[in-house]
Amino acid sequence: MTTSSTTSSTTPTATAATPATTLDDLRTRLTGRVVEPHDADYDALRTVAAGGVDARPAAIVRPATDDDVVATLAFVRATGIPVAVRCGGHSSAAHSTVDGGVVIDVRDLLGIEVDADSGTAWVGAGHTAREVTAALAEHGLAVGFGDTGEVGVAGITLGGGIGFLSRAHGLTIDNLLGADVVTADGRVLRTDAANHPDLFWGLRGAGANLGVVTRLRFRVHPVRDVVGGMLLLPATAPVLAGLVAAAQAAPDELGVIVNVMPCPPLPFVPADVHGRLVVMALVCWSGAAEDADAVLAPIRSLAEPIADLVAPTPYAGMFPPDAPPEHPTVVARGLFTDVVDEPLAARLLDRLAEVDGMRVAQLRVLGGAIARVPDDATAYAHRSARVMAYVAAFVSPEDRDERAAWVAATAAALDRGVPGVYVNFLGEEGPDRVRDAYPGATWDRIAQVKATYDPENLFRRNQNVPPAAV
Template sequence: MSTEQSTRQFRGPALGPHDPGYDEARTVVMGGIDPRPDLIVRVADADDVAGVIELARQAGSELAVRSGGHSGAGHSTTDGGIVLDVRDLDSFEIDVPSRTAWAGAGLTAGRYTTAAAEHGLATGFGDTGSVGLGGLTLGGGVGLLSRKYGLTIDSLLAAEVVTADGELLRVDDRSHPDLFWAIRGGGGSFGVATRFQFRLHPVDDVVGGILVLPATAEVVAGFVAAAEAAPDELTTIANVMTLPPVPFVPAEHHGSLVVMALICFAGDPGAADRALAPFVDLAPPLANLVAPMKYANIFLPEDPDYHPTAVSQTMFMKSVDLDTATTILDRLAASDATMRVTQLRVLGGAIARVAPAATAYAHRTSRIMVNVAAFYDGQDDRPAKADWVADLARAIYQGDDGAYVNFLAQDGQAGVRAAYPGQTGDRLERIKATYDPGNVFRRNQNIRPATGP
């Protein structure tokens, strides 16, 4: 295919390897991922989306769909195929009286949240402002309002999806309900979402920010216990890690093991101190930046030129007792990675009040989401860091074989089945066979079409 021929088909720009802006357009967030697509199309509307899908089908090219570019598995791009880039689908239309909004799939969580905050409203997304709504929503959406308002998909009312045959569908609980069920957690295997309709919630001021505690087994286990006992208004993300040279902690603590937690209390500000006290009382904080703020300011600053190289593994756990905490700390201390972390997210709350079969997110009853990660320095260093991650994950495994699809790496079909076990996976495969029997949308944590009844 020629870029010139392809450009004529689309309203949005189509870039080939020799076009200005190509290298910038093909760059994704994670480092160590450097494919060279034959073509990148920054689609302008649903017709462009349908045209790119048809072009990929005719050419037999692998098709990657890119929103924010945060895929840890590198699925936001492709080597030698076509990238369908939805970043310019960034519309935002809010209906304040009904507390709903239509948002383009290329809008970022930060931009949506800032726009909604002008009305004292919010939808719960992840914890990073630059993440695109497309991938985050389709995978489920675990974030800083999850314990109070559920996953992102629990606020999803409808979506517009272009299918493999180029048809634009509006899907909701009445129109194509099977597809609506699938895109609420089932990932990008079923079509290209162009717009989402979300429910908004009254969220204005929160109490949130970073709390840094020295990491001992007692502090790690105590933090998880406090998060489990906390009211639903409080969501935490605890990173047990080596402390980087951050300016808000004295230099003598840099490189030491800490719990660096991101905390968000979205309740009555007068109750915040009582909710936060169990965490602050665990140990004298090395830094306490938790303070009243607008919810739109909860996302931490990001460096757009930062492209980390890391390996990771996602899993669920039932508890973190002293023995488990000790294992985590011992393994972290023994690693020579420049950065290594075990991230602990206590779930429950509104997440667990949705029936497991109600959406394609299958892990409503899982209690703690864990992500083990290590940064590596060059490809020669990667195998050793991958082994370390796998060893630590095995050491703290407690029998829950599930995984969160948005945190999967290059885990293959084993990872897909961990994300979608049993009847959930079977149902997704049947829906896939209806809407994409040729598996056009396969550059993802792929649901393969069922081959029989």
């Protein structure tokens, strides 16, 4: 058994009282690094996942301790320079960087401490989902982070966290038991259901609006091997509608992510299929292995698979290999929906067939444990949504407007009037769309929490909820 040795305080540290006012001064106060444009690794460290982004921060701070974050925020307040917070750097809106400002890059805040007896783990905010999943796998444990290993655990968690295990064990935020946070005024707070519960409520869904999270405490679950992988099916309306319906009817232990897209040049797929529209189902059965065939039978019976790679695998094997360092420019739009029937599926396939190039419509079946949490329990307020949809296309400067119009029209074809959008899939789409992510009373409550912990809106490089007027 191991336990966390992390410590925290509830008052500003000494570094906040006499803030640095130059980068040279700041550098002398930090255990971690200050990276400037003349440093050899500046370009590598400033790069984010989103394509078409060439922000040049004045400095990238790589804190090694909470006090480093405190000192950096004091510098930001004293100088008025804008600040962004980065973990994995996968913000669709490129909020992980800021031109001419300071990026607090938490990727050196590491450490994973697993208490298998209590089913909990403390995790440094700088880790990726792959790193945490691998560390937990050594104990036969897991927490759901999504479907991509490269993402930072802090970023995906604070926005909600929808992935293969969500129907069985809830969103990532539903498994967040506590966190260490540096607030805008330089306090280091340990927050959970009993300590600063208003802040803890907001951290579970409000993204980076409320502070710099440095450590997270998760509830973890016994998950060792799953039955999962890729099932490649023909792109027909009956297959697509049937797949979504079968996933919705399945036990909660089945997670399904559906991508309708041109078939990549996969070596195990006939060459004449490459480039043709296919239904790529990524399935993950985390229940008893002997039940997998029966659970998956309704999906496998929809059509003769083009490829069936579903097999027993360690849960960590559900993450694809790290992607090559490419940064395509993407236009996208997310939404929630309820039912994907055959007429809607046919419209979607027609839309995808109208254009060429790389494009995808993704459908994630929700429900299960996600829906058993009340809407007002966390700042993620879309518990009743049954399906999450996401339409995206790669673009170039020459065809951006045309592709953006296609994405908007295709998303509209999927829209059945279900309100809301998942904040982690939200790009730079304007304040109304941020309101869609945080509807009604959720917006008002986040704004009140913001007024308590960040009344000056220091943390505004995000899907921003301004503080309520005090």
